[in-house]
Every structure is written in structure tokens, then in C-alpha cells.
Amino acid sequence: AINSARLWQSLMDLAAIGATEKGGNCRLALTALDGQGRDLVVGWMKQAGLEVRVDQIGNVFGRRAGRDSALAPVMTGSHIDTQPTGGKFDGCYGVLAGLEVMRTLNEHGIATQAPLELAIWTNEEGSRFVPVMMGSGVYSGRFPLQQALDARDSDGKSVRDELAAIGYAGSAPADARPPAAYFEAHIEQGPVLEAKDKVIGVVTGSLGLRWYDVTVTGMEMHAGPTPMAVRKDALLASTYLVQEAIRIANAFQPHGRGTVGVLDVHPGSRNVIPGRVSFTVDLRHQDAAMLAKMDACLRRACTDIASEFGVDVKLDDVQYFAPTPFDPRLVQQVRAAAVLEGLSHMDIVTGAGHDAVYVAGVAPTAMIFVPCKDGVSHNEIEDAKPEHLAAGCQVLLSAMLASAGT
Amino acid sequence: AINSARLWQSLMDLAAIGATEKGGNCRLALTALDGQGRDLVVGWMKQAGLEVRVDQIGNVFGRRAGRDSALAPVMTGSHIDTQPTGGKFDGCYGVLAGLEVMRTLNEHGIATQAPLELAIWTNEEGSRFVPVMMGSGVYSGRFPLQQALDARDSDGKSVRDELAAIGYAGSAPADARPPAAYFEAHIEQGPVLEAKDKVIGVVTGSLGLRWYDVTVTGMEMHAGPTPMAVRKDALLASTYLVQEAIRIANAFQPHGRGTVGVLDVHPGSRNVIPGRVSFTVDLRHQDAAMLAKMDACLRRACTDIASEFGVDVKLDDVQYFAPTPFDPRLVQQVRAAAVLEGLSHMDIVTGAGHDAVYVAGVAPTAMIFVPCKDGVSHNEIEDAKPEHLAAGCQVLLSAMLASAGT
Ligand SMILES: NC(=O)NCCC(=O)O
Ligand SMILES: NC(=O)NCCC(=O)O
Numbered sequence: 001a002i003n004s005a006r007l008w009q010s011l012m013d014l015a016a017i018g019a020t021e022k023g024g025n026c027r028l029a030l031t032a033l034d035g036q037g038r039d040l041v042v043g044w045m046k047q048a049g050l051e052v053r054v055d056q057i058g059n060v061f062g063r064r065a066g067r068d069s070a071l072a073p074v075m076t077g078s079h080i081d082t083q084p085t086g087g088k089f090d091g092c093y094g095v096l097a098g099l100e101v102m103r104t105l106n107e108h109g110i111a112t113q114a115p116l117e118l119a120i121w122t123n124e125e126g127s128r129f130v131p132v133m134m135g136s137g138v139y140s141g142r143f144p145l146q147q148a149l150d151a152r153d154s155d156g157k158s159v160r161d162e163l164a165a166i167g168y169a170g171s172a173p174a175d176a177r178p179p180a181a182y183f184e185a186h187i188e189q190g191p192v193l194e195a196k197d198k199v200i201g202v203v204t205g206s207l208g209l210r211w212y213d214v215t216v217t218g219m220e221m222h223a224g225p226t227p228m229a230v231r232k233d234a235l236l237a238s239t240y241l242v243q244e245a246i247r248i249a250n251a252f253q254p255h256g257r258g259t260v261g262v263l264d265v266h267p268g269s270r271n272v273i274p275g276r277v278s279f280t281v282d283l284r285h286q287d288a289a290m291l292a293k294m295d296a297c298l299r300r301a302c303t304d305i306a307s308e309f310g311v312d313v314k315l316d317d318v319q320y321f322a323p324t325p326f327d328p329r330l331v332q333q334v335r336a337a338a339v340l341e342g343l344s345h346m347d348i349v350t351g352a353g354h355d356a357v358y359v360a361g362v363a364p365t366a367m368i369f370v371p372c373k374d375g376v377s378h379n380e381i382e383d384a385k386p387e388h389l390a391a392g393c394q395v396l397l398s399a400m401l402a403s404a405g406t
Numbered sequence: 407a408i409n410s411a412r413l414w415q416s417l418m419d420l421a422a423i424g425a426t427e428k429g430g431n432c433r434l435a436l437t438a439l440d441g442q443g444r445d446l447v448v449g450w451m452k453q454a455g456l457e458v459r460v461d462q463i464g465n466v467f468g469r470r471a472g473r474d475s476a477l478a479p480v481m482t483g484s485h486i487d488t489q490p491t492g493g494k495f496d497g498c499y500g501v502l503a504g505l506e507v508m509r510t511l512n513e514h515g516i517a518t519q520a521p522l523e524l525a526i527w528t529n530e531e532g533s534r535f536v537p538v539m540m541g542s543g544v545y546s547g548r549f550p551l552q553q554a555l556d557a558r559d560s561d562g563k564s565v566r567d568e569l570a571a572i573g574y575a576g577s578a579p580a581d582a583r584p585p586a587a588y589f590e591a592h593i594e595q596g597p598v599l600e601a602k603d604k605v606i607g608v609v610t611g612s613l614g615l616r617w618y619d620v621t622v623t624g625m626e627m628h629a630g631p632t633p634m635a636v637r638k639d640a641l642l643a644s645t646y647l648v649q650e651a652i653r654i655a656n657a658f659q660p661h662g663r664g665t666v667g668v669l670d671v672h673p674g675s676r677n678v679i680p681g682r683v684s685f686t687v688d689l690r691h692q693d694a695a696m697l698a699k700m701d702a703c704l705r706r707a708c709t710d711i712a713s714e715f716g717v718d719v720k721l722d723d724v725q726y727f728a729p730t731p732f733d734p735r736l737v738q739q740v741r742a743a744a745v746l747e748g749l750s751h752m753d754i755v756t757g758a759g760h761d762a763v764y765v766a767g768v769a770p771t772a773m774i775f776v777p778c779k780d781g782v783s784h785n786e787i788e789d790a791k792p793e794h795l796a797a798g799c800q801v802l803l804s805a806m807l808a809s810a811g812t
Contacts, residue, residue, distance in 0.1 A: 085626060085673040085681070127675035190631030207630060211676060220491060220785040223665035223688045224613060225596030225757030228656050230781070235666055236652055239645035246642055250634050259629035260641055261676045263669065267491040269533035270617060270667045270686045271758075272784045275491070280676045282629045351631030352677075375636070378678040379626040 002397055003107075004390035007100040011389070014040060014080065014096065015088035024380025025088055029081035029123035029134075030058070030159065035166030037080045041095060041120060048102045050118060054170025057148055058122040058163045059135040061172075064102055066115035066404065074112070074404040075179035075363075076101065076396060077119025078186060078355060079135070083127050087382020089187045089372060089389075095120055097185040097393040101400060113405030114180055121355040122168075128153045130211070131319050136355035138174045140362045142321075145174045178363040181330055181403040184356040185368045185396045187384050191375025192348055199391045200338040200345035201369025204331055206357045207255065207284040207349065208291045208323035214241065214302070217312040220267060220275030235265055235274040237309035244301040245281045248294050255286035256294060257351060280318075286349055288322050324357045327364035330403070334366050337398035343391050352377075366399070368392050408803055409513075410796035413506040417795070420446060420486065420502065421494035430786020431494055435487035435529035435540075436464070436565065441572030443486045447501060447526060454508045456524060460576025463554055464528040464569045465541040467578070470508055472521035472810065480518070480810040481585035481769075482507065482802060483525025484592060484761060485541070489533050493788020495593045495778060495795075501526055503591040503799040507806060519811030520586055527761040528569075534559045536617070537725050542761035544580045546768045548727075551580050584768040587736055587809040591774045591802045593790050595758050597781025605797050606744040606751035607775025610737055612763045613661065613690040613755065614697045614729035620647065620708070623718040626673060626681030641671055641680040643715035650707040651687045654700050661692035662700060663757060686724075692755055694728050730763045736772035736809070743804035749797050758783075772805070774798050 017037045018027035027033045042060060045052050050062030063073065078094025098118040105112070121139075126132025129151045131143060138148050149160040163169040188194075193201050218234035242260045249258025263279035281298065285291040299315060306313040338345035348369055350357075356367050370392035373383035423443045424433035433439045448466060451458050456468030469479065484500025504524040511518070527545075532538025535557045537549060544554050555566040569575040594600075599607050624640035648666045655664025669685035687704065691697040705721060712719040744751035754775055756763075762773050776798035779789035 083673065083675050083678055085678070125675075126677065130676075132677070188631060189628045191633070191636060192631075209630070219782075221782055222595045222758055222784040223667060224615070224663060224690055224759065225594065225598075225783070226663075226781065227597070228652070228659065228663065230597060233652070233665075235648060235669060239648045242641060242645045246634070246639070253634065257630060257632075257634065259639075259677070259679055261629060261671070261678050261680060262674050263641060263671045265667070265669045267489065268668050269489055269531075269784070270536075270688055271532065271538070271665070272489055272491070272667050273665055274667060275785070282676055284630055352628055353630065375632065376625070376627055377631070378628040378675070379681070 002100050002104045002390060002393045004386055006103065007096060007389060007393055008386045010096045010099065011088060011092060014092050020380050022380035024382065025082045025086050026084055027082045028084060028128045029125060030162035030166060032166060034081055038120065038168060041080060044099055045118065048099065048106060050102060053172045054168055055172040056145055056170055056174040057135050057138040058168040058170060059139060060120040062118040064116040066112045068113055069115060071114040072177060072180040073115040073117040074400050075117040075119055075182045076184060076400060077121060078184050079121045079124030081123055081125050083125055083378045085380050087377060087379060089382055089384045090189065090377050091124055093187055093389060094185045097396050100393050101397045104397060110406060112401065116400060116404060117179060124355055129159055133353055133355055133358050136358040140358040141175055142358055142361065182356060182359045182363050182365045183368065183396055183399050184354055185392045186354060187372040187377060188369040189352050189372060189377035193369060193371040194375060196346055198344045198346045199370065199388055200343045200395055201348035202331060202335045202338065202345055203326060203350050203367035203369055204347050205323060205325035205349055206353065207257065207286050207351050208288055208321060209353055210283045210291060210295055210320050211318040212281040213316040213318050214279050214281060215314045216277045218275055221273045223271040223273055226273060231273055232310050233273050234277040234311055237305050237311045238277040238279060240305050241301060242279065245298060248297045249283065252285055252290050252294055257284040284351060286323050321353065321357060324360050326360055326366045330364050330366035333399045333402045334368055334395060337395040340398060341394050368395050408506050408510045408796060408799045410792055412509065413502060413795060413799055414792045416502045416505065417494060417498060420498050426491065426786050428786035430788065431488045431492050432490055433488045434490060434534045435531060436568035436572060438572065440487050444526065444574060447486060450505055451524065454505065454512060456508060459578045460574055461578040462551055462576055462580040463541050463544040464574040464576060465545060466526040468524040470522040472518045474519055475521060477520040478583060478586040479521040479523040480806050481523040481525055481588045482590060482806060483527060484590050485527045485530030487529055487531050489531055489784045491786050493783060493785060495788055495790045496595065496783050497530055499593055499795060500591045503802050506799050507803045510803060516812060518807065522806060522810060523585060530761055535565055539759055539761055539764050542764040546764040547581055548764055548767065588762060588765045588769050588771045589774065589802055589805050590760055590762040591798045592760060593778040593783060594775040595778060595783035598754055599775060599777040600781060602752055604750045604752045605776065605794055606749045606801055607754035608737060608741045608744065608751055609732060609756050609773035609775055610753050611729065611731035611755055612759065613692050613757050614694055614727055615759055616689045616697060616701055616726050617724040618687040619722040619724050620685050620687060621720045622683045624681055627679045629677040629679055632679060637679055638716050639679050640683040640717055643711050643717045644683040644685060646711050647707060648685065651704060654703045655689065658691055658696050658700055663690040690757060692729050727759065727763060730766050732766060732772045733770035736770050739805045739808045740772050740774055740801060743801040746804060747800050774801050
């Protein structure tokens with residue numbers, strides 16, 4: 001059995017780096033704090049006897065040899081970058097649950113047939129750099145290494161330079177031979193498991209996602225003397241588009257999601273009618289055809305609002321991944337492990353993107369969810385119970401052993 | 407007659423400081439560029455023989471002696487700070503038209519009975535520091551000097567420190583004896599004069615104004631797994647309030663105005679449902695009772711939206727000034743001057759606040775408007791015709807002489 005207290009302590013030690021006042025974490029991808037977090041976990045990996053390599057997009061892999069070193073490894077992992085106001089468990093749990101699996105196997109002197117690998121993927125969150133799930137995306141050939149290295153944050157800093165700055169511009173090829181199987185443990189980040197009182201979510205697949213950048217251009221004018229009728233208010237037009245993105249999601253229930261998370265107003269002065277507004281749109285659905293319909297609705301809304309308000313609306317596609325079913329054989333291994341451990345469980349679809357979604361394109365993949373408090377994530381108050389985290393880790397151990405062979 | 411070419415040249419020389427690529431100006435109040443602009447104009451004032459003093463809120467006054475130095479002066483002026491994406495004429499025209507009046511009188515050796523004064527008021531625009539019309543507000547006793555000095559910009563820098571940094575923390579009392587009369591020349595910043603094909607706007611008074619800061623607090627959650635139905639999206643709730651502010655203005659036509667110029671989203675990440683949104687509201691009306699009704703409508707909307715969306719809405723009052731009628735005798739002097747100069751003219755109300763609105767509280771006041779291209783102001787493309795600017799300056803000269811006596 002895994003060591004629940006050790007897993008918890010490692011989570012808390014990592015959370016001390018970039019801790020926020022409200023008990024959360026701000027450890028944005030490739031910042032100095034992300035570098036410190038990586039150094040801490042890489043140190044633990046080495047202590048656990050893992051052989052560590054860093055690839056060209058900064059993904060870190062720690063390998064535990066198997067009896068047959070010719071076999072492709074059984075991999076687990078997740079990310080340790082966080083949202084600007086993120087929590088202690090999103091991502092970190094998956095990495096440290098994987099580490100706890102390695103530590104437990106070491107402790108009990110258990111060898112596996114296939115090698116095991118633990119991955120820390122670069123920039124999963126996507127809040128500092130787009131594309132989201134960058135490290136696993138490059139690894140899985142979803143987009144080219146160069147595109148990822150060229151990506152810049154809002155201050156104009158590139159992934160290439162920031163990787164070098166924290167010492168994680170590795171030399172291992174970023175598109176290595178895929179693993180034999182990939183498992184990722186994660187908090188649910190939604191309210192379903194808690195509501196249904198289940199400890200283990202057997203994740204059967206993920207929603208598809210479309211990200212956009214929208215720019216609305218009107219006309220800057222003075223807020224006082226300009227009659228209401230002659231205005232071209234870029235913010236007013238944008239409010240209708242924000243509402244429309246959310247109305248579209250509401251129309252495609254139960255699986256539609258629509259969110260505007262970023263919105264910037266230019267020039268941003270109290271007495272100036274906004275001349276330009278830029279915002280993001282995030283649309284998700286479980287069904288590719290429905291997601292395509294949502295996309296069409298959004299495009300139509302842009303055209304309609306542009307003509308209704310006499311503004312210019314530009315819609316740029318930023319990222320897309322299709323709804324992704326996980327590997328039925330691996331999903332069944334997770335389900336079987338939950339049964340074996342006597343844990344309550346249910347099938348569930350993930351609304352969040354995960355590195356597993358990209359890895360699923362090149363290797364059989366499955367995920368293990370555990371509940372988080374009130375379903376809250378991407379929030380400093382994100383919380384989870386030690387016993388749930390331990391249960392998920394136990395299932396991960398079980399599933400990895402089933403795949404790797406003992 | 408005033409020298410149109412000299413007036414134009416001075417406008418262009420000042421506009422070279424903080425010039426923007428699109429032909430406008432960014433010379434925010436109390437920045438180093440504002441300091442450079444002040445130094446240039448103060449140099450011109452001294453060359454014109456004016457005796458310059460700076461008061462404790464950084465207002466600059468240049469005095470031209472009259473035959474009777476015991477008489478209160480006849481004053482003119484405006485401001486030279488600009489919006490972040492401002493134009494070359496807003497404010498600067500009033501200051502440099504006043505300077506041109508002094509230069510013309512000098513050239514023709516004309517003495518006046520009462521002294522004349524030219525004022526440059528501090529932070530009229532209000533985009534960097536609130537209250538707006540700060541210098542004239544302190545001068546007129548609308549708010550205390552200390553409150554103004556304590557005001558901070560969004561980077562936390564105070565008016566007190568920034569005045570000192572540019573060398574304009576003066577020692578003259580900020581609440582000097584009021585002038586006998588105050589005239590301010592300004593571009594209209596709206597489309598009326600152009601539409602009616604008139605050269606001179608005889609400004610009879612101003613709209614009243616209410617400024618607010620609104621903060622909407624919802625709940626940060628993950629954009630993917632969080633079902634639409636359980637969200638507390640601070641941005642979605644805010645879009646309805648933005649629309650409501652504008653709907654209120656539309657309901658109080660022809661004189662209602664409503665604008666949201668600043669809106670900030672927290673934490674501002676693509677895949678985080680916004681947990682907190684802050685925005686400004688600017689409401690204006692010509693009639694105090696109507697403005698009070700608009701205020702009541704906005705407050706009701708805040709309560710309604712808060713309960714409808716399960717978010718918290720906080721409304722803070724930031725500034726208020728009542729609709730302000732100008733002095734009938736001075737308004738008539740402006741009208742008479744336009745007639746005398748053979749210029750087409752019409753009565754008009756200003757939708758913009760001006761330093762004149764505050765000075766009107768302590769001295770007889772009037773304003774002179776000239777057209778600006780397409781009514782566009784608070785925009786880098788703001789433009790005006792040299793002959794219109796000259797006409798307004800000529801009317802200013804005429805009206806000042808009528809008030810000061812020759
Ligand atoms: N797990 C997680 O928070 N992923 C970020 C990508 C997403 O927005 O779904
Ligand atoms: N004239 C001018 O732009 N004043 C700024 C104050 C206002 O917003 O009306």
C-alpha cells in the first residue's frame with residue numbers, strides 16, 4: 001500500500017513554492033518559481049533512483065528500469081505549473097502520486113517487467129503561454145516544437161528563453177518513442193464525484209475544446225459630448241458576444257461549456273468610449289459534431305453583432321482538440337483496480353483538458369479522478385482529502401502494475 | 407486681430423511632446439512628458455511678460471498686470487494633460503488661445519483695466535488620477551487639497567510625489583481669491599457645431615456627471631469541468647450591468663449619457679471563470695433630477711443583477727458634479743463677441759466636464775466652443791481647422807477685453 005502521509009507531505013512541500021495568501025499557488029509555467037518547483041521534484045525523483053532526462057520542450061522524465069529494458073515504458077505523470085490563482089492539487093497530485101508509486105515499489109523491492117516512467121509536462125495550464133498542454137502536445141506531435149518554443153507571454157517573453165532561464169532547455173528529443181501505456185491521476189476539478197459520493201472517477205474520455213481570440217474594434221470618443229446614437233462602443237458590442245458565447249454553451253447541454261476568461265479594454269479610461277476590446281472564448285463539448293455547431297453559432301454571432309453595432313469583429317482560432325475517448329482496455333484496468341481496492345467508483349468524462357488527452361493520440365491512455373472540495377479548481381481555495389488522494393494513488397499503482405507486469 | 411499662424415504653431419510645438427504614432431498625444435497628468443509640456447508653455451508665458459506662480463496643487467497662473475492692480479483679474483485657461491490616446495487640441499487649445507490673447511495685446515500695446523491671468527489647471531482629464539478636473543476643483547473648494555494630493559494612480563504613485571518629481575509642487579495657496587470673470591475656449595468634442603455648420607458655440611452650461619467604481623465578485627472555477635448551471639461568473643453578471651448603464655442613458659434622451667470606459671477581469675486566464683470584475687461607470691445628464699433618477703436606476707440594476715446571478719455587487723461613488731449653468735452676463739459677452747466678429751454661432755451645452763464647470767462655482771464663468779472634425783475627441787485622430795481655432799481665439803480676446811475694460 002502507498003504511504004498516504006508521505007504523498008500528502010510532498011504535496012505540501014511543493015505547495016510552499018509560490019504559495020499565495022489565500023492558501024493557493026501561483027507558479028506560472030517557466031517562471032523562476034516553476035524552476036524551483038521542478039528542482040524540488042527532480043531532486044525527489046533522483047532520490048527515488050529514477051534516471052532523469054529533460055527534452056527540448058522542457059518535459060522531465062524519470063525512468064525506473066524494468067526487467068526487460070527493450071519494452072516501451074508504462075508512463076504516468078501530469079504537470080506542476082499552476083494558474084495565476086491556482087490550487088495545490090491541480091497537476092501536482094498526478095506528478096506526486098506517480099512519485100509515490102515509485103517510492104512504494106522501491107520500498108517493497110518490487111520490480112516490473114516493463115520500465116516505468118514519471119513525466120512532468122511543460123506548461124499544461126496555458127495561462128501564460130498558448131497552446132495549452134504544450135509539453136504533451138509537442139511530445140505527441142500535435143504541433144511543432146518550434147511553434148511551441150516561439151510562443152510568447154503577454155510581456156513578449158518566449159518559451160525558448162524562459163526554458164533556458166530556469167535551466168530546463170533539455171536536449172532529449174521532444175518526440176520520443178511513445179509509452180506502452182499512460183495513466184494520469186488528477187483531481188476531478190468539477191462537482192460530480194462529490195455529488196454522487198464516489199471516491200474514484202474512471203475517466204472514459206474528455207470533452208473537445210475550441211479556443212479563440214476575439215478583437216472588437218469600434219471608435220474611441222469622448223464619454224460626455226458624444227450622443228448615444230452615434231457611438232461605436234467596442235465594449236458594449238463585446239458584452240453581447242460574451243453573453244452569446246455563454247448562451248451557446250447553455251443551448252448544448254448537458255455537455256456544452258462556454259467561458260470568457262480574459263477581456264481587455266482599450267484605451268481603458270473612464271471618460272473614453274472603448275475603441276477596442278480583446279477577449280478570449282473557450283467552448284467545449286463531448287461530441288465533435290455538437291462542438292462544430294457551437295463553433296458555427298459563435299461565428300454567426302460575430303457577424304451579426306458586427307453589423308448590428310457597426311463595429312469590426314475579428315475571430316482568431318487559437319487551439320482545438322477533438323473530444324478524446326480513452327483506451328477501453330486501460331479504462332477497464334482502472335475500473336478493475338478500483339473494484340480490487342474496494343473503492344466506490346463511477347465512469348466520468350473530463351471537462352478539463354489534460355496532458356493525457358494529447359498522449360492518448362500516440363499511446364493507450366486512461367485517467368483516474370478523485371473528488372475535490374465543492375468541485376472547485378482553478379481557485380486558491382482548491383482542496384482535496386488525504387484519503388481520497390491516497391485512494392487514487394493506490395488505483396494508479398494497481399493499474400500501472402497491471403500494465404507493466406511484475 | 408490675433409495671429410492664427412502663431413496660435414497654430416504653438417499648438418503643434420506643444421503636440422510634439424508626447425506625440426503618438428497616429429498623430430495624437432499621450433501626455434498623462436504629472437508624467438515627465440506633462441512636465442516637459444508645462445516647461446514649454448511656462449517659457450512662453452515668461453517671454454510674453456507674464457508673472458508666473460504655481461500653487462500647491464500644481465496649477466500654473468501667468469499674470470499680466472492691469473492699470474488697476476487692486477481689481478480681481480479676468481482669467482482664461484484650460485489644461486495641457488491628455489488622455490492616454492488623446493488629441494492635440496483638447497485643453498491645449500484653451501491654454502494656447504489664452505496665450506495668443508496675451509501675445510496679441512502685447513503686440514498692439516493694449517493695456518487693460520483689470521489684470522489678466524492665464525491658467526494651466528492640473529489633471530483635468532482624470533484618466534490617471536481621480537478626481538477629474540482636479541486642479542480647478544481644489545482651487546474652487548470642491549474637495550480638499552490633501553485629498554487631491556493623496557490621490558494615487560493605478561501604480562500607486564501619489565499626486566503629491568508626482569508633482570514634486572516634475573517640479574510643479576508650488577507654494578502659492580491653492581484657494582486664491584477668485585477672478586472677476588473666467589472664460590475658457592475649447593473644442594466642442596462633439597458633433598453638434600459641425601452638423602449645424604456653426605463656427606462658435608456659445609456654451610450656456612454643462613451636463614452633470616456621476617462617476618462610479620463597480621466591483622462584481624463571483625467565484626473562480628475551472629472553465630472545463632464546471633457545469634454551466636453552478637457557475638458564479640463575475641464577467642457574465644458584469645456584461646448585464648454594462649448594458650444596463652447604457653440602457654439607462656438611452657432611456658433619458660436627448661441629454662443622457664452612459665459609458666463604461668474601464669473594465670478589468672480577475673484573474674484573467676482563458677480557462678478560469680472570472681471571479682472578480684471591476685469597472686467604471688460614467689453617467690451624465692443636463693437635469694439634476696434626471697441624473698438622480700439615472701443614479702437610482704443604476705443602483706437598482708446592481709441589486710437585481712446581484713441576486714439574479716448570485717454574485718456580490720459593490721457600487722462606490724467616485725465623483726459628482728451637478729449640471730452647471732454658466733453666468734448669463736458672460737455668456738452674453740461671448741454671444742456678442744461672435745456677432746461683432748461676424749461669426750456664425752449657436753447656444754450649446756457641454757457634455758464634457760471642464761475646469762470652467764468648477765470655476766463657475768466661485769466666479770462668473772463662460773465658455774467658447776469651436777468645431778472639431780467629425781465631433782471626435784479623446785482619440786488620437788482629433789482634429790480642428792486653423793480658421794475655427796482662430797475664430798474662437800478672437801472671440802476670447804473680445805470677451806476678455808469686454809470684461810477687463812480697456
Ligand atoms: N487540468 C487543467 O486544469 N487543464 C487546463 C486545461 C484546460 O483548460 O482544460
Ligand atoms: N474636456 C474633457 O475632456 N474633460 C474631461 C472630463 C470629462 O470626462 O468630461
